[in-house]
Amino acid sequence: MKQIESIILYCLKQLNCERTVYSIFHLLNGKKSSQTIQDAHLFSLKNYFGIYEPLTREAFEEIIQSMVHQNQIAFYGDQRYHLTTLGKTLLENNPPTSYLDGWKYHSFTNIFWERLSLFVQVTSNLVNGEKRYIPIQKNKEHHQWLKSVLKEIKVQKKAVGEMVFAELVSCFDHYKGVDPSIFVFRLTGFKKIGLTPQQTARKMEMDLHDYHLAFIQILHYLIQKIRQEADQFSILPLLIRDLKQTDELTLSSRKTWNLLNQGYPLDHIANLRQLKMSTIEDHLVEFALHVNDFSIDTYVSKNLQEEILSIARKLETRQLKLIRDELNTATYFQIRLVLAKYGDKSWN
Numbered sequence: 001m002k003q004i005e006s007i008i009l010y011c012l013k014q015l016n017c018e019r020t021v022y023s024i025f026h027l028l029n030g031k032k033s034s035q036t037i038q039d040a041h042l043f044s045l046k047n048y049f050g051i052y053e054p055l056t057r058e059a060f061e062e063i064i065q066s067m068v069h070q071n072q073i074a075f076y077g078d079q080r081y082h083l084t085t086l087g088k089t090l091l092e093n094n095p096p097t098s099y100l101d102g103w104k105y106h107s108f109t110n111i112f113w114e115r116l117s118l119f120v121q122v123t124s125n126l127v128n129g130e131k132r133y134i135p136i137q138k139n140k141e142h143h144q145w146l147k148s149v150l151k152e153i154k155v156q157k158k159a160v161g162e163m164v165f166a167e168l169v170s171c172f173d174h175y176k177g178v179d180p181s182i183f184v185f186r187l188t189g190f191k192k193i194g195l196t197p198q199q200t201a202r203k204m205e206m207d208l209h210d211y212h213l214a215f216i217q218i219l220h221y222l223i224q225k226i227r228q229e230a231d232q233f234s235i236l237p238l239l240i241r242d243l244k245q246t247d248e249l250t251l252s253s254r255k256t257w258n259l260l261n262q263g264y265p266l267d268h269i270a271n272l273r274q275l276k277m278s279t280i281e282d283h284l285v286e287f288a289l290h291v292n293d294f295s296i297d298t299y300v301s302k303n304l305q306e307e308i309l310s311i312a313r314k315l316e317t318r319q320l321k322l323i324r325d326e327l328n329t330a331t332y333f334q335i336r337l338v339l340a341k342y343g344d345k346s347w348n
Contacts, residue, residue: 001094004209005067007048009091012073012081014043018319020079025060028052030106032250034282040103041289042318042339048096050106051216055209063209097177097213099221108243109219115239116222117187117194118142122150123161124189136188149238160235167233171225175218179204182211183218248290253283257291281333288340296341300334308338 011024019039026036030050040049064081067073072087083091105112118137125133135143153160172180185203188194195203201211223240230237249257252275259269270280287294296305311326312318320335327335 001072001090002207002210003097003213004052004063004207005072006091006094007096007213008063008067009072009083009087010096011043011045011048012083013088013091014045015039016316017076017080017082018317019043021064021081022057022079025055025057028055028060030102034285038285038289038336038340046103047100049102051100051102052209052212053106054212059209097217099217099224100213101220101224104245105220105223107245108240109216109223111243112223112240113219114139114142115145118146119149119239120161120164121188122146123157123164124192126157127161128190130190136194152238153235164235167236170232171222171236174225175221178214178218180218182206182214186215249286252279253286256280256283257287260287281336284333285336285340288337294341296337300330300337304330304334305338305342308335309342312339 007028008024011027012021015023023036023039026033027040027045027048028051030053036049040046064073067087068075068081070086071084072090073081074084076082114137118135121133121136125131137143150157150160155163181204182200185200186194186197197211197215198208200206200215201208204211206214222236226233226236226240255273256269259272260266264272266277266280266284269275270277273280284296284299288296300308307327308323308330311323315322315326317323318339320332320339323335324330324332
C-alpha cells in the first residue's frame with residue numbers, strides 16, 4: 001500500500017474519531033495553530049508534524065476519497081472517519097516508516113537539503129576543475145554559508161568531494177528500507193543536472209506523495225545519523241551544526257511567559273497585553289506542553305487533575321466536552337491543561 005495511506009491510517013487510529021480528518025491535513029502541513037500543536041502531542045503524532053507542507057487540501061481530499069473507495073476507511077460523521085477491518089489489517093501489516101521526525105526537524109529540513117545539494121554541486125565541480133556553472137540554489141545566504149565552510153575545511157579542495165561522497169556512502173550503508181536513489185537522483189554535479197521530484201518519482205515508478213515522504217524520510221535519517229555519530233564524520237556535521245529546532249513557544253506566548261515569571265496574575269497579563277483571557281489560557285496550555293517543569297497546580301488542584309485523567313481513561317477519550325459532561329466541576333481550560341500536561345502519557 002502507499003506510505004501516505006499508511007500514515008493517514010495510523011493518524012486516524014490515534015485520533016479515534018475525536019478530531020475531523022482535516023486535523024491530519026493540518027498536522028502534515030505543520031500548521032502552527034494551538035489546536036494542531038496540541039493534537040500532535042496529545043495523540044502522539046509529533047513524528048508527522050510538518051512532513052508534507054506542499055500537500056494541498058484538494059490532493060488530501062482525493063487521497064481520503066480513494067481510501068474510502070478501497071474500503072480502508074469509512075465515514076463516521078461530521079468530517080470524521082474510522083478504520084475498517086481491512087484498514088486495521090493493512091495498518092498492522094504496513095506500519096508507517098520509522099525515521100520521520102517532523103516535530104524535531106521540519107523547521108530546517110529544507111535548509112539542510114539546500115545546503116547539502118549546493119555543497120555536492122560545488123565540490124563536484126571543484127574536483128573536475130570546472131568554474132563555470134549555475135548554482136543549483138539561488139539563496140545568497142546558502143552561498144555565503146558555503147564560502148565560510150570551505151574556508152574552514154583544512155584539506156585540499158579537490159579532496160572535499162571525495163570525503164563527502166565517502167561520508168554519505170557510510171550513512172547509507174546502515175540505511176535499511178528505502179532506496180538511496182530517491183535522494184541521489186536529485187543531486188546536481190559536474191555536467192549533471194539533478195532531477196525534479198516529479199521526474200524522480202516517474203523514474204522510480206513511485207506515487208508522487210510517497211516519493212515526497214520517502215525523500216523527507218531520507219533527509220531526517222541523515223540529520224539523525226549525523227547528529228548521533230558526529231565524531232565519525234568530518235564534513236557532514238558542518239551542514240547542521242547551527243541548525244536547531246525552532247523555539248516551541250510562539251513569540252506571543254513567550255511574552256506571556258516572561259510576565260508570568262514576574263509574578264503578574266493572568267487577568268493583569270491579559271490587560272497589559274490587550275489580549276482576551278482565552279488567548280492567555282492558550283499560552284498556558286502551550287507551557288504545559290512544552291515546558292517540562294511548568295506546574296499546573298496553581299490552576300488545577302491535584303485531586304481535580306487525578307479526576308480528569310481518571311475520567312479520560314475510563315471514557316477512553318480526549319474530547320473536552322465528554323470529559324466536561326462527566327465532571328462539571330472542571331472548566332474546559334482546566335481539562336485542556338491536564339490533558340496537555342499528562343494526556344499523551346496517560347494512554348501509553
